[in-house]
Amino acid sequence: MKHRNPIKSWAEAAPRLIGVAAGREPADLVILDGVWVNVHTREALAGHDIAIADGRFAYCGPDASHCIGENTEVIEAQGLYMVPGLCDAHMHIESGMLTPAQFARAVIPHGTTTMFTDPHEIANVLGLRGVKLMHDEALLQPINIFTQMPSCAPSAPGLETTGHEITPEDVAEAMTWPGIIGLGEMMNFPGVIAGDSKMLAEIAATQNAGKTVGGHYASPDLGPAFHAYAAGGPADDHEGTCEADAMARVRQGMRAMMRLGSAWYDVERQITAITEQGLDPRNFILCTDDSHSGTLVREGHMNRVVTHAIACGCDPLVALQMATINTATHFGLERELGSIAPGRRADVILTSDLRTLPIHGVLARGQPVAVAGEISVDCPHLAWPDDVRATVHLGKHLAAEDFAIAAPEGANRVRARVIGVVENQAPTKALSAELPVADGRVSGDERRDICQIALVERHRGTGGVVNGFVSGFGYRGRMAIASTVAHDSHHMIVVGTDRDMMAAAANRLGEVGGGITVWKDGAELALVELPIAGLMSDAPAEDVAASAERMVHAMADCGCRLNNAYMQHSLLALVVIPELRISDLGLVDVSRFELTDLFEPEGG
Template identity: 75%
Template sequence: MEHDLSPTRFPSWPATAPDLIEVAAGRAPADTVIRGGIWVNVHTREALPDQDIAIRHGRIACVVPDASYCTGPETEIIEAHGRYMIPGLCDGHMHIESGMLTPAEFAAAVIPHGTTTMFTDPHEIANVLGLEGVRLMHDEALMQPVNIWTQMPSCAPSAPGMETTGYEISAEDVADAMTWPGIIGLGEMMNFPGVAAGDGQMLAEIAATQDAGKTVGGHYASPDLGPNFAAYVAGGPADDHEGTCEADAIARMRQGMRSMIRLGSAWYDVETQITAITEKGLDPRNMILCTDDCHSGTLVNDGHMNRVVRHAIACGCDPLIALQMATINTATHFGLEREIGSLTPGRRADVILTSDLKTLPIEHVIARGKIVAQDGKLIADCPHLDWPEAARKTVNMGAAKTAADFEIHAPDGRNSVTANVIGVVENQAPTKALKRDLPVSDGKVETHGDTCQIALVERHRATGGVTNAFVAGFNYSGKMAMASTVAHDSHHMIVVGTDREQMALAANRLAEVGGGITIFRDGTELALVELPIAGLMSDSPAHEVAAKADKMVQAMVDCGCTLNNAYMQHSLLALVVIPELRISDLGLVDVRSFEFIPVLETTT
């Protein structure tokens, strides 16, 4: 499918160089001059007062103490009034779908927070709609007034043989996508065992990316820093965001990778890794800040990359170093240092005006030389694609579910059983492999204490399949259930509950509305977030989606949940590439060994 990308056409540096030279030399007027600010230079880590930025064709012509010599009667003047002029913020690794928004609405949500560049991996939609879904995300991304580069998803399924996805991505798909205008590289290579083992398809995808001169994204979700890690690095991934401690960050940087440290809605991995810079004194140019996953409530209420930079500073990082980690470091990593990431000649004029480098209020946002947001208000237009009907009808789970579909039967004659249980870890992506003794009633295993039931409902091919297991840590109470068609990465339907009737109600409700998130208690729906596009996203404005998401979070609390941003934990319970235990349509997966294990322990 071809789409009109004409709004994205932006002149290259070579095409504009003659006019940039004329402005810088004073022989022609600038289109815009930002006057009288403190120039934050991320190349030299300096803050230089009393500087002007002259802009022509959306690119920086010069940064000088006085740009009056290249200011004409038609030049637009933006008064900095002594504020800091910093580069627009870059998110080095993220998934737009996690915001529950389309690229257009995601851009509209984050532009007022100062994010002007995103490197996004749409592997969520790839699992549902395949290459066409990636193309839709790519095309809408290119229509935005800020820079959104797309990484071609590498792993759909994320772990072959461990799950069944709606579509599969092939090495040929990757090679094809490398020719698209907005593709910057290969998305996170989640099949780390495959790379370490020399899997042919994984190496072919990496080779196609490297042959195109583009960056291979990494995802090494294992604490093992021995031979398997060495083999993974040798395979070609250039960065990694799955580190959770200082040793992880150091290991990656020592091996020539960029350590991407993330603060998402539920991933708090900055504080534990930034000490490699703040305490060990390693070179900060090899560390990058990112978000990975932020839902709409976080974007609207807390911020985006500005939130991450503030957090890094609060963790003891020098503000100028933190800004490097969210600008020039990211640009350099993706081979775009001459295009974005700093306020220097020829670069896109992506500029933030802020009155304080530590608290980082985002007062003006300028992208490609145009004011796109001011004092928290979006000014620019963020164009939408006309999403096809096929992208809106993706919840195909077969016949309506009943309580019987969620029964787990115990061996005959047993009053209790020992179960393998997924243990949720607050603020981290990994889970724990737990064992819990659970009661049996009328031959069926029941939930007990903080242990709930979890079910994966197949929703791509209408097979009618339901995989049942147990999960602990949400602390739900009463008769309730929560269902979501956001279930990284296969994106079947995940249902967590204390009562099988409520689980059936929640699953059927999502089939009715075409996807999203719902919570039921005692037969009543407490919250609903409709996500009609691929069961992952809404094309409604971010504030509307965030309001429904806030209600969803409150409903989780009302049902007894005490975890921070527990929705993100819920949505990752099927991610079979992050240890220790996960659920898939094929069974309960021990990610430490990549083997299926029984839900109920057998005893003699």
């Protein structure tokens, strides 16, 4: 698969770039009288021009009049800031519930011109084939979408079952693909710490290819385990949640990726490593990780992260470095993108204010791609095969009894382990609660905000259902919400207060081929159809966001008041982030990386 509109390499473009800069040849496009935001020197230089040829910057200086010919397009910046296109250093396209083409279409008007994506969601469902489909559609886009080869499917071997597994041989093959930039986040950090041969083989294949290894150390332990993980080769980490985490990572030679997604608010607590502790900001990077389609449509993308960092006290030019040149440098692309400088890809934002970053215009590879918040370029789609739209295999019609939790024989009350949701953070809490027994069945307790959770196997049609309890959503009445977006194994998560509703919600997703559905009092309140791998839609972001908005309102109608509660819902099976999760194999104690019983022993 090749780029639909490939940009010439520097070597191919160099003779013309030199000619334009010298005034011997005319530029394709010149932007006059702007404020050049130079992220190499951290300066904003008024009264400067930039000239573009063959999709790259040829001249950046005080007067580009010598680059203008009869057919040169001229844009009068009239004092607007000329900012490098924004780069998202770590993100999952599938979290937007959109295909790469639709995701690109959604973020281009916000000034994002480069993304480093880890499609490990689709890898869990479709394996290497799914990664290749994402990679191929990424190469068709008018902006730069680089793919990281997923490293961990399953994310924690022995604790979950995926639709497909990723092997070191898969990683080695992917490293030969044109759009692969490195290895996706190494989530199996216990495996790396233990010197697991499979994990180390994947890291070695990546490093042998001269590419970047992504990190994922989701533990507060900064002792020997953290140091062992750093020695294992990951070059970055986005799982930090506090200042100490950020400082520890950069001191070990890793880049600290600070994320602001739809539900992860980790920038404010880490950016003080720069603003108060004075650490070198060139080792810090901004990213989103997971952005809901509604966030993209209503709030923005990387522009949202940059302005948030500024609001947290970061100098605007430092914040822009962390979303441009720092990212490019990290992935070995400093000479290719991430700045407005000769030879680089001509990715530019025009804005009137560096603090609030209104996006007046966007150029990618020297071509206008958005004006005043409206996209002005096509984002081509692949023809997604029919079989990737039929990936929900329940094996049977589910009934309320499948969601019944049998009490230990003779018990009147039980003490159960409960997954505790933490608002705006990925980790959960391992809670414990005494629950009532009626007719031999254990139920939740609405008064204490404890309801049921179930993991329904959907890859192989086994009919398997694992049941447990969760707290923190605030649900009331007879309701259920089901989703085939269930990081990272992407079975089906069902949360509810009523077993009949839970069965109805699960069966509904089996009918439509995946997505999210909310039920209350016997009726469906909202449905978001995600037919591609049960994870994505190829409908426009605005349409998906509208469906998702109805889902959010439906969750609120059921009593939920959490910020971006759906993102929390989708992570309840993520068995690599502490403390307690659910998988198709049972309840998982992530602090110990082992399966655990739903009921605590008497006296325990």
